[in-house]
Amino acid sequence: TVTFYRKDYKTPNHRIVKTDLVFELNPSRTKVKSRLQFEAWDAQVNDLAALELDGEALELESVTLNGRQLSNTEYLQTDTSLTIPHAGRHGVLELTVYNQPDQNTRLEGLYVSNGNFFTQCEAQGFRRITYFPDRPDVLSKFTVTLIANKASHPVTLSNGNLLEARDLDDGLHLSRWEDPFPKPAYLFALVGGNFVCQEETITKGNGQTALLQVWVEPGNLDKTDFAMQSLKRSIEWDRQRFGLDLDLDRFMIVATADFNMGAMENKGLNIFNTKFVFANPQLATDVDFENVESVVGHEYFHNWTGNRVTCQDWFQLSLKEGLTVFRDQEFSADMLAHGLSPEQAASARAVKRIDDVKVLRAAQFPEDAGPMAHPIRPDSYQEINNFYTVTVYEKGAEVIRMQHTLLGEALFQRGMQIYFERHDGQAATCEQFVSAMETALQESNPGLNLQQFRHWYSQAGTPEVHASWAHDVSLGELTLILKQRCAPTPGQASKPAFHIPIRLGFVDQQGCDQALLLKGDATALRGDVLNLTQTEQRFVFTGLRTPVVPSLLRGFSAPVNLRTSHSSADLIFLAAHDNDPFNRWDAGQQVYAKAVQEVLKRQGDTHGEAVQAALEVFGNLLNDHRLSDGYLAIALQLPGEGALFEQQEGLVDPVALHMARCALRDRISAQFQGELMALYKARYKPGEAYAYTTVAAGERALKNLCLSYLVAGAEPEDLALAQQQYAECNNMTDRVAALSALVYNGPANTPELAHYYQLFGHEALAIDKWFMLQATVPASNTDVDTLAQVKTLLKHPAFTLKNPNRARSLLGAFAMQNPSVFHQHSGQGYALWADLVIELNGINPQVAARMARALDRWTKLVTPLQVHARQALERIHGTSQLSPDVREVIGKALA
Ligand code: HT7
Ligand code: ZN
Numbered sequence: 001t002v003t004f005y006r007k008d009y010k011t012p013n014h015r016i017v018k019t020d021l022v023f024e025l026n027p028s029r030t031k032v033k034s035r036l037q038f039e040a041w042d043a044q045v046n047d048l049a050a051l052e053l054d055g056e057a058l059e060l061e062s063v064t065l066n067g068r069q070l071s072n073t074e075y076l077q078t079d080t081s082l083t084i085p086h087a088g089r090h091g092v093l094e095l096t097v098y099n100q101p102d103q104n105t106r107l108e109g110l111y112v113s114n115g116n117f118f119t120q121c122e123a124q125g126f127r128r129i130t131y132f133p134d135r136p137d138v139l140s141k142f143t144v145t146l147i148a149n150k151a152s153h154p155v156t157l158s159n160g161n162l163l164e165a166r167d168l169d170d171g172l173h174l175s176r177w178e179d180p181f182p183k184p185a186y187l188f189a190l191v192g193g194n195f196v197c198q199e200e201t202i203t204k205g206n207g208q209t210a211l212l213q214v215w216v217e218p219g220n221l222d223k224t225d226f227a228m229q230s231l232k233r234s235i236e237w238d239r240q241r242f243g244l245d246l247d248l249d250r251f252m253i254v255a256t257a258d259f260n261m262g263a264m265e266n267k268g269l270n271i272f273n274t275k276f277v278f279a280n281p282q283l284a285t286d287v288d289f290e291n292v293e294s295v296v297g298h299e300y301f302h303n304w305t306g307n308r309v310t311c312q313d314w315f316q317l318s319l320k321e322g323l324t325v326f327r328d329q330e331f332s333a334d335m336l337a338h339g340l341s342p343e344q345a346a347s348a349r350a351v352k353r354i355d356d357v358k359v360l361r362a363a364q365f366p367e368d369a370g371p372m373a374h375p376i377r378p379d380s381y382q383e384i385n386n387f388y389t390v391t392v393y394e395k396g397a398e399v400i401r402m403q404h405t406l407l408g409e410a411l412f413q414r415g416m417q418i419y420f421e422r423h424d425g426q427a428a429t430c431e432q433f434v435s436a437m438e439t440a441l442q443e444s445n446p447g448l449n450l451q452q453f454r455h456w457y458s459q460a461g462t463p464e465v466h467a468s469w470a471h472d473v474s475l476g477e478l479t480l481i482l483k484q485r486c487a488p489t490p491g492q493a494s495k496p497a498f499h500i501p502i503r504l505g506f507v508d509q510q511g512c513d514q515a516l517l518l519k520g521d522a523t524a525l526r527g528d529v530l531n532l533t534q535t536e537q538r539f540v541f542t543g544l545r546t547p548v549v550p551s552l553l554r555g556f557s558a559p560v561n562l563r564t565s566h567s568s569a570d571l572i573f574l575a576a577h578d579n580d581p582f583n584r585w586d587a588g589q590q591v592y593a594k595a596v597q598e599v600l601k602r603q604g605d606t607h608g609e610a611v612q613a614a615l616e617v618f619g620n621l622l623n624d625h626r627l628s629d630g631y632l633a634i635a636l637q638l639p640g641e642g643a644l645f646e647q648q649e650g651l652v653d654p655v656a657l658h659m660a661r662c663a664l665r666d667r668i669s670a671q672f673q674g675e676l677m678a679l680y681k682a683r684y685k686p687g688e689a690y691a692y693t694t695v696a697a698g699e700r701a702l703k704n705l706c707l708s709y710l711v712a713g714a715e716p717e718d719l720a721l722a723q724q725q726y727a728e729c730n731n732m733t734d735r736v737a738a739l740s741a742l743v744y745n746g747p748a749n750t751p752e753l754a755h756y757y758q759l760f761g762h763e764a765l766a767i768d769k770w771f772m773l774q775a776t777v778p779a780s781n782t783d784v785d786t787l788a789q790v791k792t793l794l795k796h797p798a799f800t801l802k803n804p805n806r807a808r809s810l811l812g813a814f815a816m817q818n819p820s821v822f823h824q825h826s827g828q829g830y831a832l833w834a835d836l837v838i839e840l841n842g843i844n845p846q847v848a849a850r851m852a853r854a855l856d857r858w859t860k861l862v863t864p865l866q867v868h869a870r871q872a873l874e875r876i877h878g879t880s881q882l883s884p885d886v887r888e889v890i891g892k893a894l895a
Helices: 225-242 286-301 314-337 342-369 390-423 430-444 452-458 568-577 581-601 609-623 629-635 641-647 654-671 673-683 694-710 716-728 732-745 751-760 764-775 786-794 804-817 828-841 845-855 863-877 884-894
Strands: 014-024 030-040 051-054 059-065 081-084 090-099 109-113 116-120 141-149 155-158 161-167 172-178 190-193 196-203 209-216 250-256 269-273 464-472 477-485 500-508 529-532 536-541 548-552 561-564
Touching (some): 141 155, 141 190, 155 172, 190 269, 196 225, 209 225, 225 286, 250 286, 269 286, 286 314, 286 694, 286 732, 314 342, 314 390, 342 629, 342 641, 342 694, 390 430, 390 452, 390 500, 430 452, 477 529, 500 568, 548 561, 548 568, 568 581, 568 609, 581 629, 609 629, 609 654, 629 694, 641 654, 654 673, 673 694, 716 732, 732 751, 751 764, 764 786, 786 804, 786 828, 804 828, 828 845, 828 863, 845 863, 845 884, 863 884
Parallel strands (some): 250 269
Antiparallel strands (some): 014 030, 051 081, 059 090, 116 190, 141 172, 155 190, 196 209, 464 477, 500 529, 500 548
């Protein structure tokens, strides 16, 4: 096992000033000729320095240096590299290699999907196309010539501008492309095949025009409108909010059904998983629409944060990913709020923030508490593909958000301006980003710095913040005591204190925020943000002469676990009155979580005090008619099983946890049946035309949440509601909601499942949903043997592990989204998972490694489950020919 360390970074000997590539595209044997013009990196590099290139799984035909063909004794070729000793300080290297795109099931480098050619080069795929210094700090100007069969592959695309397109002899055609911007190899892309496109011309800020295109396989043009609208909105938004405009004459998106991740920001030629392009009301849910908009935005925003300024090395990945996720989150929030009244807009933003924090808590907090924990800027890795993580992305975005909180919008934008002034066209580091922000901060606050804040980049783990307070009403003084600690993580036993921004308010009994007046050190409080910088800190607030309830960490101002001394009455109060909609939601979640824990302790009995509190919170929310539907939908939802699993002290039995949550859900459902039915009926409008708007999507979310409560008892008349909704719906949101209500609560093989398959058998993304629904039937539905169902589905003609979306829809859904069945006491869930991870390892190591993370938290399981889990992990670990990807994940789980 090879481990790579951040501290070992060294500049290369040479830069590649210019790269000319010629591809003769052939599915079984593609010829790649390259001409690399190289120069010494700097004055220290002497004539004797070797030119070092990466390369994997390539057939090398010839090597020519400065016009002279080299014999194989004049270069050194290994399985992973090509080295030309004494290459000189500058020169031209020409190579001819071959690769086999139709044998490439890894989907890294050049591959074939449905007969069409695609590339995926991030992080290290380019080395599977040809030999090259495949590292992000080597930026080169690329020209690309593509030669392909015109009948089978009429469309050929690459980065930048089209210089030439013409027919050749023998049914071939040629296109030639030039990218005006130097770029690292990971941003290279080509596409070749049979495609059609939707296109539009826009006018940029400088008055020039640009051509926008969305390319898809024939038959899919009815699904591209929303992606095109999203792209135009992204361009406009980046110009308005960040002052960043499109720097190209042509910007293309191409969709493929076979893709390891969501999408890829190749310069001017973004390649997307169809899941994040295709959207129309019949096929996409509201959540799908939201995801398309956010991923189109994310990739477009990379054009500046990632492409114009890229990363020095892969340890700096969060430099581009954390920042770009922050930008896409802000974009989505602005889009969701667009055109609404100030109150509705605030509510829409809060729902988006809550959604983002739910992801963080359900996926990133566990990662930070498990064997794969790493700082957002990792210090080491075995396989870089394993570090495209929720920590690097989502926690990385939180770290950017905290800088935004500390600086405010204007200074943050000034920091971005300084960042681009200093680093445009370069490969940069996280440190250089923080330094730009620090300069912006100090321009108007010379006494402040981000020195301690930098720990967020180097320290893993979720800090725990404990808050307690004493309020002397007669004196008007409230003393708030905040303590922070961070549990050890692999390689980091103890950690210095973090700089944690805590946004806060004190809510009086009328529900009004009291003024914040801090005694003593005034710099600790800026606006409503308190700076926690010590392990234990005491803050005295004055002028509080009536009782108040502290509302802490408003808007989730830092990625920490907050433990407070709020009483149950305080939480019920905040869940009804907090002026911060995030904290209002969070207070409710805490009450619900306590109720689940109580039901668990009382073995299913729902007559304890905590359940009573949950019912009170739920009832208060139902009676608050000022709340938007979207917000109410999210506030009435119980915490997910993943979040509950993490919060539970000690070892956990996910099956028992699931049953306890179900018991609470059923109690709520029984108690509020009338109200839920009324809400449902008022929003049941099957004849209404579908529109994807914040208000309409919120209405559907609330209606469908009510449906999920109403069917929970599985009474025939309630299931009939779902049947009726399924029969009458005109959009995928309502269809999936109805179908899942039936599949999760009704008898096995509900006829609607067969109907759905008949309707959508030809639509891959709809079929993914069909597999996913059946793989996630929980243990509480005793009419269905989900494990047996999954085994049967593995043999279904439409199932294949070769397509990542399909693999995720069955194996991923089963192992990561169905805890009560996956963690069944027999251990059979783990055994099936291990079989499939082993099989997938031989097909696509990257996707296999993602699936292999399902048992990351196995040491938190109750002991009998740990025994089965260890067995399954060891079986995978003992497999021959385990990829470095899967080996790293499983090895760390077992360490
Ligand atoms: N920057 C892109 C990362 C990505 C990727 C990484 C490893 C293997 C396959 C991949 N496909 C895309 C996606 C993004 O963050 O925008
Ligand atoms: Zn990204």
